[in-house]
Amino acid sequence: MDQPRSSQRYQSETPDDEPxxxxxxLExxxxxxxxxxxxxxxxxQAAGWKVNLKRIYRLWRREGLKVPPETEEKACIGYKRECLPSPSTGKEKPCVVLGFYF
Structure with a gap:
């Protein structure tokens, strides 16, 4: 054989159902x-596709998909939400704050 080894590499083919x-x-x-x-x-898979999770993960990475991070609520420093005056009555709710000193 007079062909170079580099021309004899495996060429993968995309399956017909991949698009x-x-x-x-994506939907x-x-x-x-x-x-x-x-x-x-x-x-x-529940919709009827015969597909492996490894294939889903490969397509997921190829498309650059990521799950957005969860956003955390900013805490009110020095206040408890239960202690703030309610907008309807304007009165403060009774609030018990326990403090521990070590």
Whole structure:
């Protein structure tokens, strides 16, 4: 054989159903942005697709999808929400604050 070894490498072929599967993944991600690839994969499998989670994860990474981080509420420093005056009555609610000194 007079062919170089570099020309004899394996060439992967994309499956015929991959564009439709990717379209389904992106549609579910737009509808449920806080779901990860595992949950999206289970939803796709429940919809009738015969697909492995490893394939879902590969497509997930290739498209650069990420789950947005959860936002935390900023705490009011020095106040408890229960102690603040209510907008309807303007009166403060009774509030018991226990302090521990060590």
């Amino acid at each position: 439709a599967l990717l379209k389904q993944i 579910l991600v737009r509808r449920y942005p806080h779901f990860g690839y595992r949950r999206i994969g289970r939803m796709i």
